[in-house]
Amino acid sequence: MEALTAQSPPWPKGGSRVVIYSHDTFGLGHLRRSRAIANAIVEECPDTSVVIISGSPVIGNFEFGSGVDYIRIPGVTKLPDGDYRSLNLNVELDEAVGFREALILQAVKSFRPDVFIVDKEPTGFRGEVIPALEYLQRAGCRLVLGIRDVMDEPALLVPEWERKEARQALIRYYDEVWVYGLKDVYEPLAALNLPPEIEQRITYTGYLRREVPATPSLVRYPKITKQPFILVTTGGGGDGDDLIDWVISAYEADQSPEMPAVILFGPFVNRDQRRSFMERISRQPKLDAMSFDTKIEHLMEKATAIVAMGGYNTFCEILSFDKRALIVPRTRPRLEQHIRAVEAERLGLVSMLSDYTEARTPERMASALRNLSTQPRPSEVTVPGLLDGLDRVQERLKALTQPRAYMPASEAAE
Known part of the structure; x- marks a missing residue:
């Protein structure tokens, strides 16, 4: 994949649309990473609109940049034995996942994003994002998988991805893979034996730099x-x-x-x-x-x-x-x-x-x-490109959102 140069075309006018899917079954990690990326996108291009789809129960406690909003889908939570259940709804997990899946699909159909960024899980939680991927691929939306620098040890990652059919989904759907780290530090997908053409879709962005919020915290410090x-x-x-x-x-x-x-x-x-x-x-x-x-x-x-x-x-x-x-x-x-x-x-x-x-x-x-x-x-310590993550994300978004035809919804549904 070629890096953008100084002669690369500017971010297109007209208000690009981005959806970030963050399943957030546990903790704050996925949400905070998605928030950092979304805020960086609208800071670079104020007329862009970004929607974060998340199951986090605390997403409403965070501030987002102008141009960023979120859709809160019903949450799920991880049990001590490693299994999951619905967080608040009194329904079986399968029904909760089906509800989430339908909401995700309807959201992307209505919003019609130019780029769809999936955080960490190629198929989403229990495959819930696959219908959206199918629809958006037919519609001409660019599909991106964003993963952190380290996933897990190879002995566990490989069978997990095989069980979830994540490797197949990565090959079938995604135009690009963004690793939010450096190749010299760790290669999170190295053990998956990906085809050469898929390896060429991987961009190591560097780590995602964080800034101090412009507004003060309302929390009283000790x-x-x-x-x-x-x-x-x-x-x-x-x-x-x-x-x-x-x-x-x-x-x-x-x-x-x-x-x-x-x-x-x-x-x-x-x-x-x-x-x-x-x-x-x-x-x-x-x-x-x-x-x-x-x-x-x-x-x-x-x-x-x-x-x-x-x-x-x-x-x-x-x-x-x-x-x-x-x-x-x-x-x-x-x-x-x-x-x-x-x-x-x-x-x-x-x-x-x-x-x-x-x-x-x-x-x-x-x-x-x-x-x-x-x-x-x-x-x-000198590590080249260590904190270039958000800059690289902005560059790749510019490349992916160049003007291109978006298939009418009626044709995409066929």
Whole structure:
């Protein structure tokens, strides 16, 4: 695929239309990535309209740029055993998926996008996006699969994609694949043995740079944030209990870290677990906590260092705000975070602490927190194109939205 040059034609006038599908069955990752891309698109071209289709129950808490709106489809949630159920509706999962599928198809038929970007899952949740792909392909819409830098270890990714028939869908439907990372860091689809013509459709964009929102956060920050502090964040918080417990235990140890810390729970933390954590935090003068901040970028910019599980969005923010960071990756049910942390530490961008091979003791965490103050910043490492992700996305959108015929709905339905 040829990169755009300085002589490339400008973004076409007339108001292009983009739909981003983000299934969001768990956490905030897909939604926050889709939001960053949507806002970057309308910032580059104000007459573009972007609709995000998402099942996230908290999508309404976020601000979007002018020209961006969203459709909230009924949510589903992941159970402890790995299965799923309808989040709010009292219906069987199959019926909920059928309802979501119908809403997605009707949305794209009505909005008639020029480009349809599917986040991570080529077939959507349980195949729900396939009818929309079929319709849009016939209608002449350009179809893009956007995936993060790391999906999972090959031993799990390959059988998962075969079970979902995702590889076949990628080959059949998608005009382009955007990997929101760098090939020199990781190749998330390398194990799938894709045909050469499909490999040529892949663009490694670099990571998606984040900016501090123009408007201030309405959340009241603890007094600790008026001095150098460590921000501890687990994203949505639904699977961050172990990290929070480990950090608190470090401050409960005899040789606790000198720098205080603020723990950001996230909207999906278990209420009973949060109450237990707050009881322990209240006894530590160097600790405080917050529930949730949709404009976490403000807090990250204020922080001296960051401790996180290393999900994709948090990693982008660590790079964007040039923060010293300790990554404590989760290893279940996926090794995605662990793989990213290993590669980032190899490049010297972060340090990593894992319970994958060593004991999870308070002393290990306390020592790692103390070492943060002397750790190099990401900017001290030169990685070409590291944060060019949004620029590359804007370039590819320009190429894909050049004037072209859009098939009438009556013909596309045939």
